[in-house]
Amino acid sequence: MMKGIKKIKKSTRSNIITYGIVVLFFIIVQFLVMTGRMSSSLRGQLVPIAAYIVMAVSLNLTVGILGELSLGHAGFMSVGAFSGVIVASTLQDQITNAPLRLAVSMLIGGILAAIVGVIVGVPALRLRGDYLAIVTLAFGEIIKNIVNVIYVGFDSNGLQMGLNSAKSIQLEDGGKMVLNGPMGAVGINRISTVTAGFVLIIITLIIVLNLMHSRSGRAIMAVRDNRIAAESVGISVTKYKLMAFVISAALAGFAGALYALNFSTVVAKKFDFNTSILVLVFVVLGGIGNIRGSIIAAAVLTVLPELLRQFNDYRMLIYAIILILIMIATNNEKIKNFINKIGFMLDLKTKNNVNKGGTAK
């Protein structure tokens, strides 16, 4: 009994620390921006960082909590991004309040991403391991390809959609193209703000952390740890897998809308395999199944190339080397033991990872 109470307290404490870090970070960032101590290039990174944090946390739900490798997470971001942009430009006159318009766009982007998540998840989750990974990769590429041939414009008659070329839709005078096939979405009204990003991160954390400590969350983790055992005690494997996957897709959709509405143009190519991989790197480096780790890794690794700017052309090379060295240092038995002997700090860190880290295949 005592042990149980202690455990609940520990998880709540851990959650509070996670929320605390995000709030503290937000306050520091706001302070730096207000006093003008932040470089403009870094300031421009703030909304993308928020979007990537949400992406990393949501992918961690699939990879860490559900234990399935997804290589197409950027596809859901893409769905959210472009549907968000379309909604935002359509409602420009109806909803004049920018934050409200952003919220509505993000909500619809997330819902559409969730629907696509169901469409992808139902077939994909029947497969296992690397086969599931390749199917998510394939869906990500298909989504990118399809967005590339969609043309959307709107005029006084409402939204018009066409395929393959801009000529497929006839707009009246005063009409506006929203989505231009391979040219992407152009002339976006930039309504995303750092505050909106902060709110989205908090909402994401509330959803994911509560899910993890709920009955459904435990069922999802049971499926991850031993599918057959979970099934034999009456847990519906398909239901819980799909639940985690769809929530993850919806969160990615929110992040996509936030991301896209921060730029004046966005192309489908932005959300390709490389972006999926980038987010996966955040998740793995932050610790699989460790939500706080995902947040920190996403923020640090998005800023890192910026900080390495002084090395100019060499920065991405250095980034690659750092990535390889971290993976070897944290996973090689010999080096791990060596570090454990020397560094007390690192010892603590690896222990934490063992406790919280899932066993993704």
Add this chain to the structure above:
Amino acid sequence: MDFILHLINGISLGSIYAIIALGYTMVYGIAKMLNFAHGDVIMVGGYISFVVTANLGLPPAVAIVAAVAVCTALGVIIEKLAYKPLRAAPSLAVLITAIGVSYFLQNAALLIWSSNPKSYSSMFSFEPLRLFNNRLSITSVTIVTVVTGIVVMAALTLIISKTKMGKAMRAVSEDKDAAQLMGIGVNKTISITFAIGSGLAAIAGVLLASAYPIIMPTMGSMPGIKAFTAAVFGGIGSVPGAMLGGILLGVIEIIGRAYISSELSDAIVFSVLIIVLLVKPTGLLGKKINEKV
């Protein structure tokens, strides 16, 4: 007649995919890892052959040998430095390391050769083959690609089924520990697998650059993904599967591009992959894995 031409082009592209996919599938079979840096080894092969012919002015044959030699060495070095320390690590950690290696190769190429695309002159510049009173003309690159594909596949099948090395490879992919107990040098076998895979990637790089004559630091990533898809399509870990998957993928891509939509050709390829995996969850020729409770 058009259809036959598309089919031949498809087989040609498919042969390139198959050669790349063989590298993926052999490494996967033996080291159980997805080597995402494989696509970038193709790029290195393309650039080395380019440098040898365009900058040093040597004949194409030398260029091909140099590309294969450099890539083989590169593959072995990558394995030794980046993957060997992670033999016992979880597969996701190895996957991220492979991605790190991929970033490294791309950015190293970017520094050495800059991001500007370079135009590549084909290594095989003899007369195209004309059939049926010039109604069907097959380019030299296509012929060389298909022939190379057949030779590589035949040679690899022979190596794997007949030689002692091939036997060792099969044993290691079946059960690493048991193979070691039988006196097989596991590390050596893995190195040789990487060497063969990377050598094949160099050949694929030369063929790819000759067929689509532009090279740039990111040229390997899309063919790499496609070849990975091909390997999974045929059943990852299976050598005949990679060949079949590669060729089918190439044919589907070219036919899809010609008759359905050029913008959606990738989407068609990936849709076919998904449908196949839904019917056969471990690919066309993949082994069915039985789960133990």
